[in-house]
Amino acid sequence: MSETAPAQQRGVRLPRTERRAQLLAAAQRVFSANGYHAAAMDEIAEQAGVSKPVLYQHFPGKLDLYIALLESHVDELVGRVQEALASTTDNKLRVQAAVGAFFDFVNNDAGAFRMVFESDLRGEPAVQDAVDRATSASVDAITETITADAGLDEAKARLLAVGLVGMSQVSARFWLTHHSTMSREEAVALTATLAWRGIGAGFPLQGK
Structure with missing residues (x-):
């Protein structure tokens, strides 16, 4: 055994x-x-x-087991993003924490990350639904925060949220492959700075 x-x-x-x-x-x-x-x-x-x-x-069956495992990883990622957004009322720090949530998910368990973002069963509807939820639930959480704090309508806030999630996912995936040349902290800071200069400078906290 x-x-x-x-x-x-x-x-x-x-x-x-x-x-x-x-x-x-x-x-x-x-x-x-x-x-x-x-x-x-x-x-x-x-x-x-x-x-x-x-x-x-x-x-x-094996597919039931795979989907249950995939769903648990999606729940973990979404929970990390929601926790990051709730961790502070400072929007600059929120952006950094949200980006960091994706990097931490990637860094803590590469196998979980690959199941969510690189699954070889995308053609299976239940698997695709779970994979889509990893993005959509993260976008929903960020949209709600941007709508409340930046005074944007839902459509504009959602577009910004999609951009932040996409940037974080792609950057984290790239870093996973090349992280021997850059620390997690530096990679998160670079990605968050790029995002913040677009979101924070262009759409400041309402009332400030």
Whole structure:
């Protein structure tokens, strides 16, 4: 058995939420190592230290497991963006925190990032819906903040939010490949400065 799944885990009854988290963690390791198509439910069960029937009790099939894992990563990213926007009322710092949320998501778990932004199952409707939500929910959160603080109508605020999210995603993905030449802090600062000079200078905080 894999070292990541100690023998004593077999036969141990865990609360459903803990077992689900354990299975998703094992699935992440297998999907990251093998890709979706080469990943096997046998190996995921082995990595988790459970029998296949236990795995199938929680996830009826490999696609169900993949989508559940993908949704958990999307929730994490959206949560990071929402937390960044709520962390301060200073809009310059908000922009930097929002950009940083994408870099931290990329930096903390490259496998999660690749599932969200580089999934090889984009043709699967449920996968595409989850991937689209990673962008749309982030855009929604930023749109709401820009609308409230810059006094723009929803359409203009949404266009700016799409630009900020797109810039952050692409910059973070590029940095992931080339980050040996630049620190996370420097990369975030550069990207945030570019965004702030467009959003902050062009659309200052209403009432200031």
